[in-house]
Amino acid sequence: MKDTALVTQGGKRAPVIPPGLLQQVLAFGSLIVLVLVFSLASGNFFQFSNIVGILLSTAVIGVLALGSTFVIITGGIDLSVGTVMTLSAVMTGVFITFWGLPVPLGLLGGILTGALCGMVSGVAIAKMKIPPFIATLAMMMIAKGLALVISGTKPIYFTDHPAFGEIALGSLLASLIPGFAIPNAVLVFFAVAIIGAIVLSRTIIGRYNLAIGSNEEATRLSGVNVTFWKIVIYTMTGLFTGLAGILMASRLNSAQPALGMGYELEAIAAVVIGGTSLSGGKGTIVGTVIGALIMSVLTNGLRILSVPQEWQTVVVGFVIVLAVYADILRRRKHAA
């Protein structure tokens, strides 16, 4: 019998603390513990410049992870976000440097490129009923190939547009509060997180997103146009991906067509560490933000402690297993 029945047998009582919240508290606790441990282990860790560095390195993966959260909550997956991000960066480069479009229009074009890719994946998944894993695997390769073809396999530099680099690395905040030099990319990350949280919890998209993830067929049989809303959700993920592409390009002051593969897995890892269930229906934006921060704190801290990069990856792998296992344990306890 299903785990839910056991609770119903007893007295139809729900747990006092909703499981999603507990996972967030747990993840947040882990983040605090990590920061404490690294601070104690090395005096270099808890420095303003290092913290800013951590936040900056979280921004790109973070925005990707925020976008991925939506599709993962539907019970789907998007493997293409890494290379679509690259394609968006390349297209931004094409619009601004080859076509000579004004920077804002180029940015818009880059974001829309991501959205278009997301929409194509969404149509393949929702309308053509291709499993998300396969559809987005295909999109991953298509985007990777297109990025290379369009750029002629060479990086596109934005050296003629000094303003472009400012988008990610400039600090709007420093001009308001002198000395408080937090790069714009970090601000964008947090702004996007807030927007994402509002979309998920307060809008009809978010409500349908959770409903589809909870039970797609029951949602369809409630008269919801699931096909349409799934396309919307994949498109939205693409939108976030396009934004990540701009941040990436701005940070490097160039669009690097060979980059991008593997980012999708880091994004998925951040989402999962943040407590979003790969089987859908459960997940939060706050969780993903914490998950992304845990990943970069871990990498940064281990680097400061001079742990070789190869080993850092191994550690992250274990953290993913631990995070998901903690979640499973908690669920099991809750069920018994």
Place this chain on the structure above:
Amino acid sequence: MDEAEEALVRMEGIEKHFAGVHALKDCRFELLAGEVHGLVGENGAGKSTLMKVLTGVYRPNAGIIRIDGRDVQLSDPKAAQALGIGMIHQELNLAPDLTVAQNIFIGREPRRGFGLFLDDKTMNERTRELLAGMNLDIDPRSQVAGLTVAKQQMVEIVKAISLDSKVLIMDEPTAALSDAEIEELFVVIERLRGQGVGIVYISHRMAELQRICDRITVMRDGQYMDTVKIGEVTVDRIIAMMVGRELYQADKSAHAGAHADIVLEVKGLRRGRALRNIDLQLRRGEILGIAGLVGAGRTELARAIFGADPIDGGELYIRGRRIAIRSPHQAVLHGVGYLSEDRKQYGCLLDMDVKTNVAIASMPRYAQAGWMKDAEIERRASLVVDQLRVKTPSIHQPIKFLSGGNQQKAIIGKWLTRDCDILIFDEPTRGIDIGAKGEIYKLLDQLAAEGKSIIMISSELPEILRLSHRILVMCEGRITGELTNDGSVTQESIMHYATRRIG
């Protein structure tokens, strides 16, 4: 039942607590060899919990369990299995892609060649013997997915027997069976009884219990009520023990009659072999019962009208206007709502709260420029909970913690919130305990009296007779009979049409 006779199973003073909930209080149960013992009680009465104690899934906090006169500790399901206790779950535990023999011998396949290779020949031969022993005509090599639910159940039973089970617990074994299949099952049960197997028969269906059981144990609210011999008590007495209250009885005479407007008309609906040229009319304020055996095409008909499955042909008119329904989305726009027989899979968003489940079909109404108006959803959900008397601690409670009857009421609330005036109920009281059944019946009558039009599919003929104004009987994808429920219709007359196979 001779006192001196040693019971196959004796459970006494069983206590079970879950996180502060007292699920079983001083429960007892006795099963004799060769006995079919009915176990009844409303959902949540503790039947499943008690049986989970007996199968080693739960360890009791107190109490004695004796098997064949020996005290035993059932620390896990394996220990129970070793003592010969087997369970046939309502949801069958078979691997659909494997063959019958592979399923029966899963985990203990005969080997040859130093244990390196599977010995399919021996396995199929032994399966054939097992099946023959039960007089079952099933090919050991056939794929389980290709068998009917009834046959699959037989395979489960044979599997349990092949494990030397002397106690067999059957949880609602007839829930998914047609009447003919139930007869087959009873033949098998009789044979097992003859072999001295003790059978615990969990069911809500009184008629079956009366036919097949020797004794019945009644539970209520986690407590043992009584064990009675069949024939010494009436059904009403058993139900009274289960629920401690009277059942609601409907009055059919109040119906407006056959003159109301036709709200839904179906002409020549076809879908493969499942639906062959279906015509039907549904009037305002009418409850149209659809009877038939499992596989007659009733659910397929409901899903076709609702746009859940593609159709091959046919016309659909709603309030006289011809419309095309290609998706549930379109059906709902035309005011048609469908309540599936499988609430968990197709009805509820289990992890989501009551208020979201009530609002899910009407989200655009509660959204302004995409922005959710949660206060209005909460107001509506509270109203639904009050009016339909949904028992829940709050509208923020995940719906999975509600009982079947209350889940069903919440789903009805979902369609009322959407202003659907044509409601298709597929087995409206499946998995709902007797007390709540009466409430659902009352609700259906009320809805019809308020002018909603209802199509109700049910496998329980008393339910069809009690609620329907008119009855359509289906057999093999066709409508074989139409009956006006004026008091002259009997279960027998419905069965006559339900078995009228054409070509």
